[in-house]
Amino acid sequence: MIPIEWFITLGFFLFAIGIAGVLIRRNIIMVLLSIELILNSANITFVAYSYQHQSVTGQMMVFFILTMAAAEVALGLALVIALYRVRSVMNVDEINILKW
Template sequence: MEDVVIPLPFYLTFGALLFVIGVIGVLTRRNVVIVLMSIELILNAVNLTLISFSHYLDDLRGQVFALFVIAVAASEAAVGLALVIALYRGKHTFNLDDVNLLKW
């Protein structure tokens, strides 16, 4: 069987595309759950870039750093979902425009 090697620019282009989609999702959407999913997409794009460069340079430091990013993303998701549940219990909405917690 022939080994197919995907060149590095394809991985970097795909990572950049995922990053841009995530940034657009964070900036344009008002639903808290969609914003959290967009942040996760940004972190996964960074992980893809780190692992791609790590494989290309034959160095494990990028993969180790990606594991730390995965741990941070998991904790961010847990804290974010806890905040979403607390927000929904208090305001009965997921829309960020309807929530103004600093108003008396």
């Protein structure tokens, strides 16, 4: 029997790694990849608490997060491709046209 806190801690570690990845990487594709890590940590936490409470509501949430992740990846990568065509940059520091 595995205590539920282990799963929660694992999800939190993944979340912290994802946050650090969003903050420290300069490539925009890596920022999107780190967001995937954050969404996965949310999924682990949802499934763990759903297991503890003997309910499947948390697993429904996992489905909707998955849908949103797929949509986000498709749109994000399309934006990256469009941006690369127009300006040939992939560095998040150089994407500053919208800055005043």
